[in-house]
Amino acid sequence: MSTGSHTLTDTGLRTVIEPAPAWQLVNLRELWQFRELLGILIWRDVKVRYKQTLLGAAWAVLQPALMMVVFTIFFARAAQVPTGDWPYPVFVYAGLLPWLFFSNSVSHAAQSVVNSERLITKVYFPRLAIPFASVGAAVVDFCVALVLLLILMACYGIVPSVNMLLVPIVMACLLLAATGVGTLLAALNVKYRDVRYISPFLLQVWMFATPSIYLSLEAGGGSRLGPWLALNPLVPLVSTFRAAVLGGEVAWPGLLLSAAACGLLFIVGCVYFRHVEDGFSDII
Numbered sequence: 001m002s003t004g005s006h007t008l009t010d011t012g013l014r015t016v017i018e019p020a021p022a023w024q025l026v027n028l029r030e031l032w033q034f035r036e037l038l039g040i041l042i043w044r045d046v047k048v049r050y051k052q053t054l055l056g057a058a059w060a061v062l063q064p065a066l067m068m069v070v071f072t073i074f075f076a077r078a079a080q081v082p083t084g085d086w087p088y089p090v091f092v093y094a095g096l097l098p099w100l101f102f103s104n105s106v107s108h109a110a111q112s113v114v115n116s117e118r119l120i121t122k123v124y125f126p127r128l129a130i131p132f133a134s135v136g137a138a139v140v141d142f143c144v145a146l147v148l149l150l151i152l153m154a155c156y157g158i159v160p161s162v163n164m165l166l167v168p169i170v171m172a173c174l175l176l177a178a179t180g181v182g183t184l185l186a187a188l189n190v191k192y193r194d195v196r197y198i199s200p201f202l203l204q205v206w207m208f209a210t211p212s213i214y215l216s217l218e219a220g221g222g223s224r225l226g227p228w229l230a231l232n233p234l235v236p237l238v239s240t241f242r243a244a245v246l247g248g249e250v251a252w253p254g255l256l257l258s259a260a261a262c263g264l265l266f267i268v269g270c271v272y273f274r275h276v277e278d279g280f281s282d283i284i
Helices: 028-033 036-050 056-079 088-117 116-124 129-155 163-189 195-208 234-246 250-282
Strands: 007-009 015-019
Touching: 007 163, 015 036, 015 195, 028 036, 056 088, 056 129, 088 116, 088 129, 088 163, 088 234, 116 129, 116 250, 129 234, 163 195, 163 234, 195 250, 234 250
Parallel strands: none
Antiparallel strands: 007 015
């Protein structure tokens, strides 16, 4: 297993210590060995997030629900934003749900390493487990908030189609993208504390560049910003999630390109994190 800048290899009778490569991806075997710790960290993040709150885990539902109400009032009625054949409340909630999963995952993962200073400086474990746990806690929030979407669909008489099978695929892509971006920001935040101030602003801009509250480009909501928005890998993912749960046409080329981009984000984030993690204890 990896310890600092070395790799321990168990040969049965002896343990061989070898220098670890300067650039390396995820050590899946090591993470599997520490899977119980990863589960504990996920549960810790869930409990800390709602500690000393009156409503507890209900905030996982209230956050997208309140945003849905605000956008319904100001965009559906005042701005008359087109939503196709879907009622605006369920339309915007179906878009906000995957976006908030991504946004919350990235924002919490970006601060995770700095917030775990005492743990990092006292004991060895795979450092990637810390940002991974923050993303895992966001998965719990997503599952709780998904219940309200199903209730809204039932209230508006929307029957799920076979496209619902695409939801796990879309969520897997979002999971890769959120983990990659969050892990990259977590590593950068150790050395450059400006990240904590920049990341909320970037996520806010990224939200309005993602079709969470308006029609996607594939659905006919094109504009002069179309070529720039097409560079956003979350555009096909949010659009596909909405089409999967509400029923609609899936833009397969965009989805495949987005999946590839999410994989690339994951690789870049993890490789950079592994490259600089040896210095965390000295800097943090």
